[in-house]
Amino acid sequence: AQKITQTQPGMFVQEKEAVTLDCTYDTSDPSYGLFWYKQPSSGEMIFLIYQGSYDQQNATEGRYSLNFQKARKSANLVISASQLGDSAMYFCAMREGKQKLVFGQGTRLTINP
Amino acid sequence: EPEVTQTPSHQVTQMGQEVILRCVPISNHLYFYWYRQILGQKVEFLVSFYNNEISEKSEIFDDQFSVERPDGSNFTLKIRSTKLEDSAMYFCASSVTFKATPQYFGPGTRLLVL
Numbered sequence: 001a002q003k004i005t006q007t008q009p010g011m012f013v014q015e016k017e018a019v020t021l022d023c024t025y026d027t028s029d030p031s032y033g034l035f036w037y038k039q040p041s042s043g044e045m046i047f048l049i050y051q052g053s054y055d056q057q058n059a060t061e062g063r064y065s066l067n068f069q070k071a072r073k074s075a076n077l078v079i080s081a082s083q084l085g086d087s088a089m090y091f092c093a094m095r096e097g098k099q100k101l102v103f104g105q106g107t108r109l110t111i112n113p
Numbered sequence: 114e115p116e117v118t119q120t121p122s123h124q125v126t127q128m129g130q131e132v133i134l135r136c137v138p139i140s141n142h143l144y145f146y147w148y149r150q151i152l153g154q155k156v157e158f159l160v161s162f163y164n165n166e167i168s169e170k171s172e173i174f175d176d177q178f179s180v181e182r183p184d185g186s187n188f189t190l191k192i193r194s195t196k197l198e199d200s201a202m203y204f205c206a207s208s209v210t211f212k213a214t215p216q217y218f219g220p221g222t223r224l225l226v227l
Contacts, residue, residue, distance in 0.1 A: 045204060045206075046218075047217055047218070102158070103157070104155060
């Protein structure tokens with residue numbers, strides 16, 4: 001069974017618009033962490049934002065925010081005021097139990113000028 | 114800003130050869146990881162390492178793989194007898210703890226097995 005599901009294989013957004021990338025997860029562990037990473041065409045994995053399962057407030061990091069809906073098991077990434085440099089693959093990941101991260105299939109985001 | 118570094122950036126090897134991929138984690142981090150990403154696919158966990166021993170490993174991490182922290186700074190992944198299907202990007206990552214902290218990834222080593 002898929003632990004992390006990203007249903008949008010690709011998204012196209014106009015520059016300066018906000019964009020929401022969807023992520024749903026599946027776990028029975030009450031303690032878990034959710035992460036978003038950006039992978040540009042150069043290949044590196046860049047950490048963007050983290051949300052813990054016990055965190056009361058949604059995480060924010062600059063233009064990135066995480067819309068955490070625990071009952072729905074969703075952890076959507078919101079990028080405000082998108083820029084051309086935001087074009088990349090975006091991966092949602094979950095730390096469950098011990099240390100390993102389980103990744104989704106990713107969403108390829110393209111920002112159009 | 115401190116970062117995880119990996120060498121080499123690219124490696125081409127013949128099937129059956131041994132390869133060693135090297136990583137220097139962020140200096141105050143205690144947990145180290147290897148992940149791989151086959152071209153066009155999602156990132157997969159291989160192994161985590163803490164206090165000089167493996168703390169968790171995946172089914173992928175079989176007897177042909179090993180990890181080592183030979184000194185105070187380097188963290189290595191050895192593949193003893195490479196197979197064609199080992200061709201992938203290999204990422205090293207590190208974190209301060211394993212709970213509420215992110216894992217920071219290195220730039221990756223792209224391994225091609227011919």
